[in-house]
Amino acid sequence: AAGVIQSPRHLIKEKRETATLKCYPIPRHDTVYWYQQGPGQDPQFLISFYEKMQSDKGSIPDRFSAQQFSDYHSELNMSSLELGDSALYFCASTQLGTEGYGYTFGSGTRLTVV
């Protein structure tokens, strides 16, 4: 079965650079969630989109922005990168309206800021 695809798998950037992470949800899933997991920490919710509109916002820095496109894939744009942005970034997708949906996560993008 198709899963949530994230790219790239690994990314190394220097401080103050910009990074773009991509997430391709499971076919027919209309909702995408982004999470950030720092070393030894639990995943923290950043932002979510439903039908290409932002549906919820968590602890996402102003330096970050995200959007969901017409094909439902989503991109997380991160500017002015800081060392503290080094983390695993996960994307999950669901299909709202399906009773009792759960998350399906992608394998994540490991971002290292040097």
Next chain:
Amino acid sequence: KQEVTQIPAALSVPEGENLVLNCSFTDSAIYNLQWFRQDPGKGLTSLLLIQSSQREQTSGRLNASLDKSSGRSTLYIAASQPGDSATYLCAVRAEGTYKYIFGTGTRLKVLA
């Protein structure tokens, strides 16, 4: 504000033991609860999803229970194996929201 706590933070057991991982949450108004497994540096694999109206869910050697009124869930792993070694995370979805709040995780090591 919903807070999710998992006890113990780490657990090391010999192969073959049955074990219980605990998850507690402060706000009982949840829609559902999901248990995940995470291998080091890897993604999150969904294990079990329990709706707020359910008491338990089973999948193979895994059984998850939910006591919504007391804000607790347990993950029972029967006949543990070295391949079960991983971090186990519980996550709750509050009523009226779509996002999940994760617990702090339990790092499990099963010794051969």
